[in-house]
Amino acid sequence: MKVLVIEDEPKALAYLHKGLSEAGFTVDTAREGEAGLSAARTLDYSAIICDVMLPGRDGFSLVGELRRAGRQTPILFVTARDSIDARVRGLELGADDYIVKPFAFTELLARLRALLRRTSIRSPDIYRVADLMCDPRTRRVERAGRRIDLTPKEFTLLLFLLEHAGEVVSRSLIAERVWDMNFDSDTNVIDVHIRRLRLKIDASGLPPLIHTVRGAGYVLELREGSA
Amino acid sequence: MRGWSLATRLTVWYTATSFCLVAGATWIQYRTLARDLAAEDDQLLLETLAAARNGLLPAGARASPLGPIVRELDAACTGSVQGSPPRLLPPPDCRATPADVPAFRTWYSPSGRVWRIVSARVPEAAPRWLEVVLDRETDASVLRRFREQIGAVLAVALLLAAILGHGLARRGLAPLTALADRVARLDARSLGQRLGTAAAPAEIAALVRSFDALLERLEAAFAALTQFSGDLAHEFRTPVHILRQQAEVILARTRTAEEYQDVLSSMLEELDRLRRMVDDTLFLARAEDPRSSISTVPLRAEAELRGVAEYLDALAAERDVKLDTEASADLVLSADRMLLRRALVNLLTNAIRHTPPAGRITLSARGDGDATIVEVRDTGAGIPTESQARVFDRYAKVPGEARSSADGTGLGLAIVRGIMRLHGGTAALTSEPGCGTRVLLRFPTANGNAT
Numbered sequence: 001m002k003v004l005v006i007e008d009e010p011k012a013l014a015y016l017h018k019g020l021s022e023a024g025f026t027v028d029t030a031r032e033g034e035a036g037l038s039a040a041r042t043l044d045y046s047a048i049i050c051d052v053m054l055p056g057r058d059g060f061s062l063v064g065e066l067r068r069a070g071r072q073t074p075i076l077f078v079t080a081r082d083s084i085d086a087r088v089r090g091l092e093l094g095a096d097d098y099i100v101k102p103f104a105f106t107e108l109l110a111r112l113r114a115l116l117r118r119t120s121i122r123s124p125d126i127y128r129v130a131d132l133m134c135d136p137r138t139r140r141v142e143r144a145g146r147r148i149d150l151t152p153k154e155f156t157l158l159l160f161l162l163e164h165a166g167e168v169v170s171r172s173l174i175a176e177r178v179w180d181m182n183f184d185s186d187t188n189v190i191d192v193h194i195r196r197l198r199l200k201i202d203a204s205g206l207p208p209l210i211h212t213v214r215g216a217g218y219v220l221e222l223r224e225g226s227a
Numbered sequence: 228m229r230g231w232s233l234a235t236r237l238t239v240w241y242t243a244t245s246f247c248l249v250a251g252a253t254w255i256q257y258r259t260l261a262r263d264l265a266a267e268d269d270q271l272l273l274e275t276l277a278a279a280r281n282g283l284l285p286a287g288a289r290a291s292p293l294g295p296i297v298r299e300l301d302a303a304c305t306g307s308v309q310g311s312p313p314r315l316l317p318p319p320d321c322r323a324t325p326a327d328v329p330a331f332r333t334w335y336s337p338s339g340r341v342w343r344i345v346s347a348r349v350p351e352a353a354p355r356w357l358e359v360v361l362d363r364e365t366d367a368s369v370l371r372r373f374r375e376q377i378g379a380v381l382a383v384a385l386l387l388a389a390i391l392g393h394g395l396a397r398r399g400l401a402p403l404t405a406l407a408d409r410v411a412r413l414d415a416r417s418l419g420q421r422l423g424t425a426a427a428p429a430e431i432a433a434l435v436r437s438f439d440a441l442l443e444r445l446e447a448a449f450a451a452l453t454q455f456s457g458d459l460a461h462e463f464r465t466p467v468h469i470l471r472q473q474a475e476v477i478l479a480r481t482r483t484a485e486e487y488q489d490v491l492s493s494m495l496e497e498l499d500r501l502r503r504m505v506d507d508t509l510f511l512a513r514a515e516d517p518r519s520s521i522s523t524v525p526l527r528a529e530a531e532l533r534g535v536a537e538y539l540d541a542l543a544a545e546r547d548v549k550l551d552t553e554a555s556a557d558l559v560l561s562a563d564r565m566l567l568r569r570a571l572v573n574l575l576t577n578a579i580r581h582t583p584p585a586g587r588i589t590l591s592a593r594g595d596g597d598a599t600i601v602e603v604r605d606t607g608a609g610i611p612t613e614s615q616a617r618v619f620d621r622y623a624k625v626p627g628e629a630r631s632s633a634d635g636t637g638l639g640l641a642i643v644r645g646i647m648r649l650h651g652g653t654a655a656l657t658s659e660p661g662c663g664t665r666v667l668l669r670f671p672t673a674n675g676n677a678t
Contacts, residue, residue: 100506104499179534181572184507185569185573189572214492215492215494215496
């Protein structure tokens, strides 16, 4: 999948390029608004990651121009301007999501993937990771053939991890998507919730599926050699 | 008078008042003089009339060159005066003169002279009249001179009053000017100074007191700000120090990939903490900016409280603390949803942290007149009385309680207060050491209905 990154700060751009490439994306870059706009107009990208403060043409103007030209490419705004106005303005003009600097790279990845999913892949009827099975419609969860009882929030948390299976999701993203807590809370609340979920999912004797990624968050996957 | 200086106003008032007083006094003097002169003239006329009646003065006679003239009138009311052209004298008038009582009248000659006339009938003879006429020119000239002098005196008085008034105003306002000078010399470094009411006149003392009170508040705010930037730098220094040391030590020699991974992950955690500190500091700066505004929506209190409790119940359960919510189903709360949640999460994590195992935390909401009160009550250790006033301050520390990096940014309660400020509400805390703490958030009711 091909994404366009528009960012004027060279160091930030280089790391975004590196990180996204390693996550399997084909990455084009632009250093200023006008070049970014013409690239976005002529080439077909799956998504655009765009800094709001750009030389020449800023992100707001860029997205407005792009939407007027009829391009519906999903756009993720990156902004250091942590003010509610800027967010609203960005989303009203047709940006699809925003992320405030400084952000965790895993969070950027998660949001980017969410954007891509929104426009392409349908969520599956039944999630399966190793011997874990989850049916969102009947809210039935099984591990190694044994039924597991989860509270509603535990179920939502598991479903969120399953939707992002194999991706690292940050604590703040979990708090936002599962509990609708759109801010960083001070404590290890998410750690406690994960711990309780783990007790039920990764019962002793079974290979663990929920892993902690230090400094980043959590990932649900079957790891080689852990069986 | 708007825009006039105080000195000008005082001068004008003083001058006007002094001038009116002098002018009034002079006018009264003038009136008295005029009345006295008229009374003397009338007395002279009466005496002359009496003398003429008794035959002491012949008709047409004149006691002195400018004295009164006696005139004898016949039945046809005509008469003449020797030596004077009759047309310069007042015309005789016999109509309203009663029998014996002398009657006075005044006549203005065409040339502007004033004549005073007294007339009486003389009963013993055939109907005839005696008239005494007096030219009042002497009196008129006396009064004229008086008026001229008054004019000059008043002009001088006006000038003197203006000069004196201006001087007095300047002098009277000197304490004010001095005060302005001292205030003008105040700056951020001299906020500790007080103007003091000792030397100030009573009228200015009130102003000086208010100003000193303002200085007091400014000094406190300034000190708080200085303290805050100091605290801020200190709080930031710790994670920066850790990061630096980690990087330096790990780079000192070659390590295994695992060691690098370990240190980088640890640094990432520390960086995350720094990022949260920056976010919280920025949030506070915005919350305390009086120009910031938020839009509130009516929220169902019970659902909001339950949502927050659901988020934190696992944390509470892990510490063996019971977390309950209490709110009637139809209670509505006007708030920004995300800010409300943030405030409640901050308060509850704080309460969970300070409540010992087997404790209990109650999150409740109730209506209270024109506001909704949200209360967090715990059975924790409580807060010493002397620390209670400062708990909502940034980086407030409870004495004897160390804060570890796990406790967050130290801005949790300050953010709660900031959020309540944005809502136009208040946050208050009462605590009894050993029994527990209650925090009351007061959300004013907005003029709107539940959605």
